[in-house]
Amino acid sequence: MFSKFARVAGLCGALLVVSSPAAPGATPKEIDRALKAGTDALKSGYNQKGGAGFGSANLANHGVGPTCLTGLALLEAGTPIDDPAVKTITARVRDAAYTQNQTYQVALCLMYLDRLGDAADVPVIQMLAARLIVGQTAGGGWTYQTCGGVSAETATWLKNNLQPNQLVAGANGKPPKLHPDVEKYGQALVADRTQGGATVGFGDDNSNTQFAIIAIWMSRKHGAPVEDTLDRIEKRFMGSQDPRTGNWSYSGGMPGPAGVGGMPGSPSMYCAGLLGMATGLARREDRRLKSEAPAPKPEAPAKPDKPTDPFYNPPAGKDPPKKPARAAPDARDLVVQLAFAGLGLTMGDQIQKGQGLLTGSGAHGTGDLYFLWSLERVGVVYGMDKIGKIDWYDIGSTAIVRSQGADGTWTVGGSYGTEVNTAFAVLFLCRSNLARDLSNKVQKDPTSTEMKAGTGPAATDLLPNRPTTPVSAAVPVVNLPNPTGDEGVALASKLLKASGSDWAKLLAESRDAKGTVHTRALAVTAAHADGDRKAAAREALAERLCRMAPATLRTMLKASEVELRRAAALACAMKDDKEHIPDLIELITDADDSVVRAAKAGLKSLSGKDFGPASGAPAAQKAAAATAWREWYAKEKK
Known part of the structure; x- marks a missing residue:
């Protein structure tokens, strides 16, 4: 396993330097070299005997998720599908897909198989989509699980029945029909979900949700019945934007100020909301094209027998196709405009304060590689070269290139593990466009691009009540009472007062280290933190407890501390x-x-x-x- 934070301290100074607008950006040759080294490092984990990857799958215990991310990064970087590493990844993903029930895993398996482009995988893609559809909460989002655990009997039945020979391809470019056994399976999932009462959405978050959004959109062209699901996604983000900041919170889809205690969500949540809104804009474009489809042409009059006929006028050259009229912006456009305005202002705040876009803070979407890939997806889907007058690719690629380790990996920029961080970095540098049909439709939408980019009215005029201090800089200094000198409380105080890379390092250490003191430290931190830090501490604590034996977990379930029981x-x-x-x-x-x-x-x-x-x-x-x-x-x- 690669060390996660061995070079953090040495890299922080370089990251601060590249955050300056005047610092020289990474050149195309530097980016190409970084991509080559990054993809070689990713392949090395799957070219070894057994193809086990990096052994550091730490995106919320997502199992095969990091493998899928690595596969996506390799394919986007131009690695052929018959490369040994890609073949190893493909075999692992295909085998694992039948048993996955966690949102990240299900979504990433679907995204990888879609990107692979093998028609034989379409029934499996439809099956994964069925799990995502049933896992959507009443609030239009997703939590960690999509459905109950998949039994060995069910997985075997799916493997034996989801064969492409029963799949009927759609005519005239339309999606294929739903595999009959996927349809049966989806009905069974719905019956299981609704048995015992109506479904109530619990604990959904916009991190799980943004991964599910991409996968749901991808499944659309494979015949998955996702229109109602997409309706709920659009409704979620239309109704839960914070009007002060243009952002969305990490947790839930309820309207009102984003974040805990009125604090804005992390910068990544802007991207999650914008991805959700992109599906609404793309479907609006579908409806526009359908409504403007030309009527059937009448039969052409017969041509004269002789071209010398004095009344014969040869047809003139064809008129150039008309550009679609610029439509009046609607409520969707205002949501998008506010989000881009707030995202641009937030990025500017980070740069002006010397933080840059990659600080290694590890605060789940603030100054980490998770945020940069979220930003890259939004930039590519909307076709934006600049957001808030900031060349997002130039400053992001420069920070990524300057922070790459000597072995080609990235260990700075988040607490997700070396493999996940490296895959995020490679995907950003590639300008990966996984949902090409989504970006095509969004960018062809004739509604004013100024509304989308926030370059019409000034961003500060659009958000006059926006807090002047970004959430990433508002780190409270907490001194917890500790009269007995409790080591866990002392460590929690240190965590709560930490900033930047120190927070990421301490959080990862407490998540991974042995000893009850670290369990207590995370529980105390989760109890006293706010916003994204609270979410990150809770996630780290849950990941830590996943390693516990059943008897130890039973003890934790009866603990006096609320955060431990949760x-x-x-x-x-x-x-x-x-x-x-x-x-x-x-x-x-x-x-x-x-x-x-x-x-x-x-x-x-x-x-x-x-x-x-x-x-x-x-x-x-x-x-x-x-x-x-x-x-x-x-x-x-x-």
Whole structure:
């Protein structure tokens, strides 16, 4: 395994230098060299015996997800599909796809198979889309799980039945028909989801959601029935934008100020919202083209028998095609305009404060490679060379090239692990365009591009109430009371006061190191942090607890600390261990609503059922839900 943070301290100075607008940008030759070294490093992990990759899959315990990202990066960088590393990745993804139920994994498997372009994979793509469709919450987003765990029996049935010979290709460029067994499987997923009551969206977030958005859009051309899903995506981002900042929060799709405590979401959340809105603009373009389709031409009059006929006028040259009229902007355009204005101002704030766009902060979408790939996708989909008068590719590629390690990998710029960071960097440098049909439609939309780019009215006029201090710079200094000298509390205080790369390093160390002190530190940090830092600390704690033995997890489920109980419940779901179902049922009556929601999410993931309770339910409803869960489990055990 490569070290994640060995060179962070030495790189920070270089990153600050390249953040200056006056600093020279990376040249095309430097970018090409960085791409070559990066792709060679990615291939090396799959050319070794066993093809196990880097062994550092750490994008929220996403298993095959990092492998998919590596495959996407290699293909976008021009690696042929018969390259040994790509063949190893393809075999692994195809085999793993049948059993995946976590949103990141499902979405990335679909994205990789779409990019691979083999028609034989279409039924599997449709199957993965079915899981994403059923996993969408009532709020139009996604959480970590799409459906319950996939049994060995179901996976075997899918492998045996999803053969391309039953797939009927669409005529005249239309999508293929849905595979009959995918249709049956999708119906079964819906039945499992709705059994026991109406579906209630829990804990969705715009990070899982932005990956699902791309995969859902890709599945559209493969015949997946996603129009209702896309309707809910558009509704989510239309209704939850913060009017002060133009941004969206990390968690949930409810309207109002984005983020916890009124703080804006991270810069990546601008990109998540813009990707969601891009699907709305593209479908609007579909409707426009359909409405403007020319009527059938009448039969042409017969030509004269003799070209010397004095009344014969040879046809003149064809008129050039008319450009589509510039449509009046609608509510979608205003949402997009505000988002681009806020994103440009936020990027400018970071640069002016010497932070640049890549600081290694690891704050889940603030100054990390996760943010840069999110930014790259938005820039490519909308066809923007500049956002807020900032050449996003020039400054981003320069920061990436300058921070590459001697072995061709990237260890700075996020706490996602070497493989994931390196794949993000390569994808950015490639200007990867995974959803080409989406970008084509968005860029052909005749509505004013000024509305999309925010270059009409001044961004500051569009967002007059925007907070002047960006969230990435607003790091609170917290001194926790620690009269007993508790080592975990001391470490939590250090985490809460950390900034930039120190935060990323300390968070990763506490997530990965041995010892109960680090578990306590993460729990205390999660309890006192706000916004994206709270989300990052909670995620790190859940990842840490995933490594615990069942007996240890049961202890954590009964801990006095709310954050420990919550994280332990999520860890049970992430481990996909059904032995923990009785433990999670007991948490349904917990006094803290966040623990109840986590327990319910875990039970839904492990069982595919939903017996409640609703969020914020009183004690009596919690007790009734726990009884329903126990009765169901008793029947299952027979």
